[in-house]
Amino acid sequence: MIRLEKRPQPSKAWSLATPLVAVLATMLAGGLLFAILGKDPVEAIRTIFWEPLFGEFAFYYRPQLLVKGAPLVLIAIGLSLGFKAGIWNIGAEGQYIMGALFGAGVGLAFYPLEAWYIFPLMVIAGGFGGWLWASIPAYLKVRFGTNEILVSLMLVYVAEQFLASMSLGLMKNPEGFGFPGSRNLQQYESAYNADLIAGTGMHWGVVAALIAVIFAYVLLNRHMTGYHIRLTGEAPRAAKFAGVNPSRLILFCLGTSGILAGLAGLFEVSGPSGQVSIDFNVGYGFTAIIVAFLGRLHPVGILLAGGLMALTYIGGDIAQANLQLPSSAIQVFQGMLLFFLLAFDLLTNFRLSFGKPEVA
Amino acid sequence: MDLSAINPVLLIASLMVAATPLLFAAIGELVVEKAGVLNLGVEGMMIIGAIAGFATAVETGSPLLGFVAAAGAGALLSVLFAILTQFAQANQVASGLSLTLFGLGLSALMGQSYVGVKPPQMEKLNIPVLSDLPVVGPILFGHDLMLYVAIALIAAVWAMIKFSRLGLVLRAVGENHDAAHALGYKVVRIRILAILFGGACAGLGGAYISLIRVPQWTEGMTAGIGWIALALVVFASWKPWRVLLGAYLFGGVTVVQLNLQAAGVAIPVEYLAMSPYLITILVLVILSADKSSAPAALGRNFHASR
Secondary structure, eight states: OEEEEEOSSOOHHHHHHHHHHHHHHHHHHHHHHHHHTTSOHHHHHHHHHTHHHHSTTHHHHHHHHHHHHHHHHHHHHHHHHHHHTTOOOOOHHHHHHHHHHHHHHHHHHHTTOOOTTHHHHHHHHHHHHHHHHHHHHHHHHHHHOOOHHHHHHHHHHHHHHHHHHHHHTTTSOTTSTTOSSOOOGGGOGGGOOOOSSTTSOOOHHHHHHHHHHHHHHHHHHHSHHHHHHHHHHHOHHHHHHTTOOHHHHHHHHHHHHHHHHHHHHHHHHHTTSOSOOTTOOOSHHHHHHHHHHHTTTOHHHHHHHHHHHHHHHHHHHHHHHHHOOOHHHHHHHHHHHHHHHHHHTHHHHEEEEESOOOOO | OOGGGOOHHHHHHHHHHHHHHHHHHHHHHHHHHHTTOOOTTHHHHHHHHHHHHHHHHHHHSOHHHHHHHHHHHHHHHHHHHHIIIIISOOOHHHHHHHHHHHHHHHHHHHTGGGTTOOOOOOOBOOOTTGGGSTTHIIIIISSBHHHHHHHHHHHHHHHHHHHSHHHHHHHHHHHOHHHHHHTTOOHHHHHHHHHHHHHHHHHHHHHHIIIIISOSOOTTTTTTHHHHHHHHHHHTTTOHHHHHHHHHHHHHHHHHHHHHHHHTOSSOHHHHHHHHHHHHHHHHHHHTTOOTTSOTTTTOOOOOOO
């Protein structure tokens, strides 16, 4: 008989190993899924994980890794702060949209003026938009005790409708021949978030993501606020006695994740995506939840997990083109990863013991 | 704008139809939460139910079989949640989220060949005389079978919780799992059964959207109804009849909003479409002051250790 025994302390080794085990298990289960869909599983897995990095056209795909990874890392870093403290912001998608709208709105308002200060202003507006949207659940939770999970999620749908209204109305390109969507910011030099070194995919969002990783690492390991976050997550009662102010923590965690998600949206809309359109958001806000968990809520882990998840996006695109693998298959694949991760996490906190239970 | 085009009788009848998916999903989740488990995967289980029910109905030509398949599919997906939270001791919030993300992906994959297909229609109840009555007829006697099943389910759950031994055990497990365990109740087994019931109900709710309310299959068609169902359980303070009240309220908002869109009110469509979500938030704010009725062990995992 197999029994579970709670470990006195979570196992460090398993904590590092579970993401790897989960990725391997996902590859196996994913291969099975692809086989059921009638695709060669080995070929499909190779296309997703190998082709973007070392394949024939890798020179084209490698920059994409940064482009797709940056928003994921940026959002996931913010989410991880809250998740650590048991504050669940799952509406990052909405904050991402609002950041993009605020930022792009500022940029479009200045059109066609060319000036150095436009892009910094857009960045500030983007962060502000995300912060504003995340502050709604934060404020409601602090003031009324409203569940932040449900409110932040409801606001995603509100943001999506707002995005539709903007791209069909106020922000619509007046020279766009009636097509929905704003002016293309890529053609507006002062607002364009271009590659810092052409052709590398290295835009300001990537820089921001790296800064966020360092910032989060310092915060969590060297700063009082970070200590309070960890304390609240691991021992809420002890945190209360130690004088941690839960309201301030909620406002801080949700606000920061909102700012980061808003920035991610702004960098995306002013760079790779280029214009405000009804469907410019592609669900990074939700995928970032997987990234945060896969990275063990640790800044460096999130950086690696963001890279891996970006890889599955790009590999998924290639598999779609080359093997006619449906795009939703990759979504299933990403969902499975979270399943396996949560399941194997058992081994971090529990020890499996075999044989009959001894009488105490 | 022409508000006189809105027929109040049809409005109430369609409100009941709009509320039924919410009813199914929320009453299932209510039982799950009564057992002390918070399953945030309702949206995922609903959408899986929506496509499983749709596909089965199209292939077999029987909407009823579709509903059976939907309940099965929802329950099947909830097994994953049960394994994660009851055996692997995973965090319930994270597990529920993973269920939703996975369900949305899987349903899109399963539904590829069903986009644009028309499902077989479910017959409306037609009781001679009664269904033909003015006003009362279309509101009370003119619906499909599943709508009445949903209401019956509310009554059944209410009676189960209030009067039966099973309901007592369910509540004991949800209020204090350690005490329930000490009394010899199988906490994990009861919770798993509750989770399965919740999954089946969510599946039915999803199938009601794809087979009757819309009726069509499109990716992500549940559009947050699973999440609203979660909010509804809070709104109802974990009481079955209040779920009915809440669902009709939300159904009413949705239907009025759609009718206003059709009548061409000066408010842009997008802002009208936001309204159900905004009202959900508003209601949550008003009702979140009182948390005393929440099951005490909600969201906490149980592990029998010595």
